[in-house]
Amino acid sequence: MSKNIVIVGGGTGGGSGVARNLSAKLSAAKITLVNPLPYAVSRPTLPRMTVSAGNDLFETTLIPYDKLFTTRTARSCRVSSRADKKGGTVLLADGKQLPYDVLVLASGSHWEGLLNIPGDSAAVTESIAAGARALKRRRNFFWSGAALTEYAGEIKDVWPSKEVAIVHGSSNLMNSTYPSGFRKGLEKSLRARGVKLVLDDYVDEIPAPGPATIKTRKGTVIEADLVVATRGPCPRTEFVGKSLGAGTLDEKSQIKVKPTFQLLEHPDIFALGDAIDTVEQNQVAEAYVHAPINVITYLSGSGCTMK
Structure with a gap:
């Protein structure tokens, strides 16, 4: 399938996992991952990385994206959809546009305190180190x-x-x-x-x-x-509401999705993880398995499967 697939958000289990999964199955597709950092952060390791001195977690927790897909660093973006709901464009903060046949929104959440990771790569190490100094x-x-x-x-x-x-x-x-x-x-x-x-x-x-x-x-x-x-995170979905309309989000600012992970009014846009309104303990783990399958079946025209 010679298609453009754009994934916004590169968490370790969410966007980057879906990108790797799709890369292995769609060799002809152009897959572009949009994320503010050039690497994924394994957030579950942050407690030990912040508290324990003299470990190598800085090297192993900040995981550079592999070369199976194109990566674009962007701290913000805007989404547009064609009237026929078949593809659209992601507008990056630098003004460049990424056309898509399928868009996957895996933007995750805003966190606070020691779980907050800055969107600026140069500030990440210092932010974690500052937390460690405060605890010590x-x-x-x-x-x-x-x-x-x-x-x-x-x-x-x-x-x-x-x-x-x-x-x-x-x-x-x-x-x-x-x-x-x-x-x-x-x-x-x-x-x-x-x-x-x-x-x-x-x-x-x-x-x-x-x-x-x-x-x-x-x-x-x-x-x-x-x-x-x-405290519990807040969905990182402001750009979705501004781009596709407030009705795209629920009262908790989570993206409304069908059981197939597709947006209600946009069959070419999928969403997953913390950002969606599905009540599950392991949304990312669920999406990692089902979202790539549904993207592939959607592109093939054979219809999506229920999660």
Whole structure:
């Protein structure tokens, strides 16, 4: 198939995974990956990379894209679609246009705190190093949001005497997708390491990073030298709403998709991962398998399969 396939977003399991998958199956297609960085960042390794000194994770976690597909570095873009819904154009920040027969949106999410990775390649290493310095020089931590258990475990492994407090809105850590036994085992492990867990409680206002006194909804007071917010991410979909209309997104700014990962009004545009409105624990893992199959079947004219 001599077709142009443009993929916006290059996460390790999302856009870059789909690009590799399609490259292996569509040797005649021109596949272009658009991403602000020239490499993919393996976000699950960030807790250890930030906390543990003297490791080689900087070299192994920042993964350069292979040469199976063209890569364009762009910090922003705009999408246009033809009236017949058969192809369109991606306009990059530098003014260059990329025509597509199929577009895959894998733009991921905005994160905060230590999970936030700058879109400027020159700033990535310093941003991670600055987080590591902040953790090393502070003693008492309050953690809020995603990856809290990973960071807590890493901190207590490296600095057992540092104090870490976690407030979680459920009576068990993590969420109900995980088995009860696993969640209870995680709680037991963290308590054994000296992590203070305040469960079934909330912090209504997260203070700015730095020293703070935190009071939970139920009255628990926590003193912290450093507040670290890594709350749930927000979809990185602003450009989608501006390009294709606000109706493309739901109330959470997630892209509305059919069970085939196609946009409701744009059969030539697929979306996947954190950016879509499908409620699944492993959206990226699901999309990595199904999205390439559906792109291929769409290009062949044989219709897409349900995920």
